[in-house]
Amino acid sequence: MAELTTIAVDVMGGDSAPRAVLDGIAQALSENPSIQVIACGLPEVVEPFAAAHERCEAHACSEVIAMDEHPANAVRRKKDSSIVVGCRLVKEGRAQGFFSAGSTGACLSAATLVVGRIKGIKRPALGQILPAYEKPTLLLDVGANADCKPEYLVQFGLMGAVYMHQLMGVDSPKVGLLNIGEEEEKGSEFALECHKALAEHLPAFAGNAEGRDLLTGEFDVVVTDGFTGNVVLKTVEGASKTMFRYIKDAFMTSLATKLAALLVKPSLAKVKTKLSPDTYGGAPLLGVKGAVLVGHGSSNARAVANGIAKAAETVEADVAGVIAAKLGEEGAA
Amino acid sequence: MAELTTIAVDVMGGDSAPRAVLDGIAQALSENPSIQVIACGLPEVVEPFAAAHERCEAHACSEVIAMDEHPANAVRRKKDSSIVVGCRLVKEGRAQGFFSAGSTGACLSAATLVVGRIKGIKRPALGQILPAYEKPTLLLDVGANADCKPEYLVQFGLMGAVYMHQLMGVDSPKVGLLNIGEEEEKGSEFALECHKALAEHLPAFAGNAEGRDLLTGEFDVVVTDGFTGNVVLKTVEGASKTMFRYIKDAFMTSLATKLAALLVKPSLAKVKTKLSPDTYGGAPLLGVKGAVLVGHGSSNARAVANGIAKAAETVEADVAGVIAAKLGEEGAA
Numbered sequence: 001m002a003e004l005t006t007i008a009v010d011v012m013g014g015d016s017a018p019r020a021v022l023d024g025i026a027q028a029l030s031e032n033p034s035i036q037v038i039a040c041g042l043p044e045v046v047e048p049f050a051a052a053h054e055r056c057e058a059h060a061c062s063e064v065i066a067m068d069e070h071p072a073n074a075v076r077r078k079k080d081s082s083i084v085v086g087c088r089l090v091k092e093g094r095a096q097g098f099f100s101a102g103s104t105g106a107c108l109s110a111a112t113l114v115v116g117r118i119k120g121i122k123r124p125a126l127g128q129i130l131p132a133y134e135k136p137t138l139l140l141d142v143g144a145n146a147d148c149k150p151e152y153l154v155q156f157g158l159m160g161a162v163y164m165h166q167l168m169g170v171d172s173p174k175v176g177l178l179n180i181g182e183e184e185e186k187g188s189e190f191a192l193e194c195h196k197a198l199a200e201h202l203p204a205f206a207g208n209a210e211g212r213d214l215l216t217g218e219f220d221v222v223v224t225d226g227f228t229g230n231v232v233l234k235t236v237e238g239a240s241k242t243m244f245r246y247i248k249d250a251f252m253t254s255l256a257t258k259l260a261a262l263l264v265k266p267s268l269a270k271v272k273t274k275l276s277p278d279t280y281g282g283a284p285l286l287g288v289k290g291a292v293l294v295g296h297g298s299s300n301a302r303a304v305a306n307g308i309a310k311a312a313e314t315v316e317a318d319v320a321g322v323i324a325a326k327l328g329e330e331g332a333a
Numbered sequence: 334m335a336e337l338t339t340i341a342v343d344v345m346g347g348d349s350a351p352r353a354v355l356d357g358i359a360q361a362l363s364e365n366p367s368i369q370v371i372a373c374g375l376p377e378v379v380e381p382f383a384a385a386h387e388r389c390e391a392h393a394c395s396e397v398i399a400m401d402e403h404p405a406n407a408v409r410r411k412k413d414s415s416i417v418v419g420c421r422l423v424k425e426g427r428a429q430g431f432f433s434a435g436s437t438g439a440c441l442s443a444a445t446l447v448v449g450r451i452k453g454i455k456r457p458a459l460g461q462i463l464p465a466y467e468k469p470t471l472l473l474d475v476g477a478n479a480d481c482k483p484e485y486l487v488q489f490g491l492m493g494a495v496y497m498h499q500l501m502g503v504d505s506p507k508v509g510l511l512n513i514g515e516e517e518e519k520g521s522e523f524a525l526e527c528h529k530a531l532a533e534h535l536p537a538f539a540g541n542a543e544g545r546d547l548l549t550g551e552f553d554v555v556v557t558d559g560f561t562g563n564v565v566l567k568t569v570e571g572a573s574k575t576m577f578r579y580i581k582d583a584f585m586t587s588l589a590t591k592l593a594a595l596l597v598k599p600s601l602a603k604v605k606t607k608l609s610p611d612t613y614g615g616a617p618l619l620g621v622k623g624a625v626l627v628g629h630g631s632s633n634a635r636a637v638a639n640g641i642a643k644a645a646e647t648v649e650a651d652v653a654g655v656i657a658a659k660l661g662e663e664g665a666a
Contacts, residue, residue: 133575178564188558213571231543237545240572241545242548243576246607253600256597261593264584264594275576
């Protein structure tokens with residue numbers, strides 16, 4: 001029998017926790033026979049659930065970190081919270097991966113403090129797969145580091161390329177720098193420094209990417225600081241939501257358009273799924289010694305199940321191990 | 334008879350120049366009896382056109398600034414280019430406004446060097462109206478200043494509020510700071526400094542705006558540095574383009590969806606127009622002594638006509654005068 005991949009799951013995190021998370025675990029277990037889950041949460045929530053499901057173990061925690069708590073403080077104080085405990089299970093090797101739809105900041109803090117950085121990585125980065133048209137594009141950092149140095153972005157590029165190669169099967173990932181023009185002399189002072197550092201130290205660097213290149217698939221990986229990345233990610237989400245509102249209005253204008261809506265509904269639903277942040281199963285935190293994935297706060301059961309499966313894939317593809325090896329090889333920045 | 338508003342137009346600028354620009358001037362003149370145009374361009378282009386159109390004067394120029402020239406250098410060297418000449422006409426009071434769909438960088442340089450900054454304005458900013466759902470939102474700076482100081486953003490907020498009040502009739506414009514969280518302690522070091530400066534010096538400041546708030550209409554004005562603003566603007570354009578590609582695919586999947594496409598086409602075309610950058614007639618450069626508007630490089634005749642009309646509205650609303658007065662009053666930063 002093949003070995004099972006163990007994913008610790010924060011059952012208490014997310015707007016629809018614990019219900020959506022429990023349902024998501026159940027889906028992930030039934031869809032992936034090679035996954036086992038350690039459900040971390042309040043005992044009255046996780047124990048009956050684990051008793052009723054195969055390949056699921058309960059790990060009782062006495063605390064929960066709320067969405068609005070100060071991340072670093074909460075992680076330091078609440079040592080028995082589901083987020084800190086989940087990360088500790090990874091640290092101790094009892095789980096290989098961790099998934100949470102809870103406070104992103106707390107997950108980043110706990111992953112960095114408890115799971116720990118890969119040796120040589122200056123800053124872990126949060127990545128997000130964007131639903132670009134031709135093929136997916138990984139944007140990072142989308143919020144782990146609001147202020148960055150050029151050498152961080154070189155490492156983000158290296159880690160992003162490993163992720164796209166190992167997990168998405170991209171042969172020679174093209175890494176772009178998010179900037180305000182294609183020409184290398186364009187940009188803020190910081191962007192110019194980053195361009196120089198990337199050109200010197202990252203073999204996969206393919207030049208500047210503009211905002212309009214993020215959703216075409218032109219680049220496999222786009223690196224930026226966590227401030228710009230977070231703003232851009234939320235802009236894409238907001239733009240997609242607003243577009244659907246406009247389109248819904250267009251379908252409501254007359255009897256003919258309402259008929260059209262009925263006819264095209266199933267096809268449009270597929271587009272909506274493709275564009276949904278849930279589809280890609282959460283944002284990987286790259287640069288820590290384990291597979292840590294953070295889901296959207298609004299994750300439903302489907303998103304949680306995708307996140308757990310993606311965490312297992314990240315383990316199986318040994319993303320952290322390959323990053324460590326590459327770092328030694330290319331010695332990036 | 335009412336006084337005419339005179340707009341100088343760069344006939345040589347834009348991907349489809351001079352044809353689209355000439356057609357746009359003709360449309361603007363026929364739609365707006367109170368506008369007259371000074372067409373700046375090569376004599377063989379502008380002279381026959383002006384001869385054939387009422388309220389249109391030709392101003393022959395011997396040079397053209399290409400899209401890929403270094404903006405500041407080109408403006409310094411090509412003193413008889415259509416962009417520099419158009420700005421000089423504003424400076425000399427022979428025109429009150431200037432419109433170009435040519436090199437944005439060259440327009441910014443020429444407007445700053447030739448038309449000149451309003452006294453007290455540290456940096457002019459380029460604004461762009463975003464097609465937010467409830468009501469339009471003005472984003473600035475979208476590219477005039479890649480590197481900014483907090484006091485610039487305070488002035489961007491003041492100028493943006495004047496624009497939305499004078500031109501869009503917004504009573505008490507709400508100004509937001511583009512940031513990565515709603516809470517005031519969120520953000521990069523720069524964003525934190527900006528938050529503080531805005532809270533201290535700008536009465537219209539209403540807190541942080543996130544990427545997802547840009548297209549809801551939650552804020553009337555959103556300020557950011559020109560790097561982030563440009564990236565975000567191009568992300569919105571790219572997202573909208575990708576969405577329409579996905580939706581087009583959805584309509585092509587079966588006979589039923591193709592029928593749906595026929596039925597909803599006219600309604601969807603209206604949505605597309607609403608989302609098009611052409612609809613709002615170019616990006617105003619705020620902070621210079623005159624109404625300067627820069628159109629998209631891909632401007633068609635409709636976009637040029639809208640840009641000319643918007644430049645005239647900006648003159649009539651005395652945006653530059655009100656900014657100068659407000660600056661004296663509130664003494665922002």
